Amino acid sequence: MPRLEVLKTYKMYIGGQFPRTESARYYALADKKGNVIANICLGSRKDFRNAVEAARKAFGDWSGKTAYNRSQVIYRIAEMMEGRKSQFVNELVLQGLTPAKAAAEVSQAIDLIVYYAGWADKYQQIYSSVNPVASKHFNFSFPEPTGVVSIIGPETPSLLGLVDAVIPCITGGNSCIVLASETQPLGAVTFAEVLATSDLPGGVINIITGTRKELLAQYASHMDVNAIVYYGTDKAEIKAVQENATLNVKRAIIRSGIGTPGPELINDTLETKTTWHPVGY
Amino acid sequence: MSYKLPKYIPVERVEIDTIGVEERVARLNTRSIKKESKVEALKMALTMMDLTTLEGKDSEGKVKQLCYKAAHLHDVFPGLPTVAAICVYPTMVATAKKALGNAKINVAAVSTAFPSGQGPMSVKLDDTKFAVDNGADEIDMVISRGKFLAGEYSFVFDEIAAIKEACGKAHLKVILETGELETLDNVRLASDIAIAAGGDFIKTSTGKVQPAATLPVTLVMLEAIRDHYYKTGIKIGMKPAGGIAKSKLALQYLVMVKETLGIDWLNNELFRFGASSLANDVLMQLVKEQTGVYQSLDYFSKD
Structure with missing residues (x-):
């Protein structure tokens, strides 16, 4: 007997929930031949505002976890992703990649998560120091998470780029709101399902789908966002990000594309705190 | 004595259609409010606010800070009103009164063994008189929910009437603690008893x-x-309190008041919000409307 296929509704990921956009809008995602493969939520500034609230709420708990615990949770994300590898590959193929390239991108993305899981309790040693000072103080510096980070993710590679954008950020104890690739958003939504079944608390990573054009200014201007990471090379967009970031002096990190993995990417969204502790009195 | 104690006459029970109430609320919540109206409504909400601190850890310092906040909601935003009142425990009334000085902000005190109401009548009366003697302009009393649920309505009525007498010139708000009354039928009955017994507000x-x-x-x-x-x-006043932390919800309350009672009730003589964190959310929305940028609590004083 023939069976009706059950199609997946692609939704956003905010505060550990999967809401549709409050604006009730969507855009049709087509493959290369022009066939519609999915309807994607066209996220609004209010969705972003809700996501910032969720991220702010989640920040205290996540940043307060021990580094070792964060490491385990991030590793668990990789475990969950490994189990759904074929789904990620299928979606990348649907969006135009060759099967070989798609498989390579998914494997790379999973390995990258494992890589940063390892760094979670190690970057602190690299970016800490005991500083020589000319007074009777024990003076030391150590990194702390910046807070809520908004991320304009790269268009391509859509899945590896998303992982490159969010994982170093949360490894450092931040919470974030990421704008998924507009042209290849499927992987981001499935990644949200992976997050929901891992041990990551809701709200630490929030994923919005929609357009840069509409949301860029919101990502950069929201006063409760402490840093913005922008992927791209569009000069006008970079200028807009930097100008809006001055409103509350948020840190603006501009990346032209995904780079070499390393603790530097974690450090981008860290802040160094220095303590002067009196000794010898 | 000028005040005459009312006598308890059993009030007629009004049955409430729970589903109907929920549908009516849902319908009212879909009202769209345009930008200019929203800004005016938010400012109105500020004038109706009873800024509240009711913690065991309240100190004189905390109350003084809250009083300052009441009179200076967000000084960088010109033209803001002040809140209607400060709501504190009786022991903090004198401190609040002094801290507020000439500002036209009332001091409300919770009394009658707040929040449980499980105390002897003598204690409840003393509690109320103490607050009034210290200068409280308004008294927020709690009813005896245990007695109410046991069907001793005359007890509840007489208690409210006695406290009303003890209030003298101070306004009396009667807290029903609806979360413990179980049904909407009970809420209606308790409201009717509180009104009949002399409450100026029901809360x-x-x-x-x-x-x-x-x-x-x-x-x-x-x-x-x-x-x-x-x-x-x-005209009896209304004060919803507890759990109203967002501007949007406050606007929904205002719509409901307007649609149920009319414009006469849209002032702080007849309508109040009891809240601690609502003020800052309203302020954030007002600044957002002014600047176009979503705000952060980092830039608003806590109290």
Whole structure:
């Protein structure tokens, strides 16, 4: 007997929930031949505002976890992703990649998560120091998470780029709101399902789908966002990000594309705190 | 003595259609409010606020800070009103009164063994008199929910009447603690008893019990006020309290008041919000409307 296929509704990921956009809008995602493969939520500034609230709420708990615990949770994300590898590959193929390239991108993305899981309790040693000072103080510096980070993710590679954008950020104890690739958003939504079944608390990573054009200014201007990471090379967009970031002096990190993995990417969204502790009195 | 104690006459029970109430609330919540109206409504909400601190850890310093906040909501934003009142425990009334000075902000005190109301009558009367003697302009009393649920309505009535007498010139708000009354029928009955016994305001909750104020419960209480007004021409005030932390929710309450009781009730003589964190959310929305940028609590004083 023939069976009706059950199609997946692609939704956003905010505060550990999967809401549709409050604006009730969507855009049709087509493959290369022009066939519609999915309807994607066209996220609004209010969705972003809700996501910032969720991220702010989640920040205290996540940043307060021990580094070792964060490491385990991030590793668990990789475990969950490994189990759904074929789904990620299928979606990348649907969006135009060759099967070989798609498989390579998914494997790379999973390995990258494992890589940063390892760094979670190690970057602190690299970016800490005991500083020589000319007074009777024990003076030391150590990194702390910046807070809520908004991320304009790269268009391509859509899945590896998303992982490159969010994982170093949360490894450092931040919470974030990421704008998924507009042209290849499927992987981001499935990644949200992976997050929901891992041990990551809701709200630490929030994923919005929609357009840069509409949301860029919101990502950069929201006063409760402490840093913005922008992927791209569009000069006008970079200028807009930097100008809006001055409103509350948020840190603006501009990346032209995904780079070499390393603790530097974690450090981008860290802040160094220095303590002067009196000794010898 | 000028005040004459009312005598308890069993009030007629009004049955509430729970589904109908919920549908009415849902319908009212879909009202769209345009930008200019929203800004005006938010400013109005500020003037109706009872800025509240009711913690065991309250100190004189905390109350003084809150009083300053009440008079200076957000000084960088010109043209803001002040809140209606500060709501504190009786022991903090004198401190609040002094801290507020000449500002036209009332001091409300919770009394009658707040929040449980489980104390002997003598203690409740002393509690109230102490607050009034220290200068409280308003008294927020709690009813004995245990007695109410046991069906001793005359006890509840007499208690409210006695406290009203002890209040003297101070306004009396009667807290029903609707979260413990179980049904909307009970909420309506308690509202009617509180109004008949002399309460100037009826108030939903202490804020110490969940659920606190909800829209359906408030609608039932507003209807009790409306029916009393139709019968007697006397206007009773309403104060939802507890759990109202967002501007959007505050606007929904205002819409409901307007639609149920009319414009006469849209002022702080007859409508109040009991809240601690609502003020800052309203301020954030006002600044957002002014600047176009979503705000952060980092830039608003806590109290």
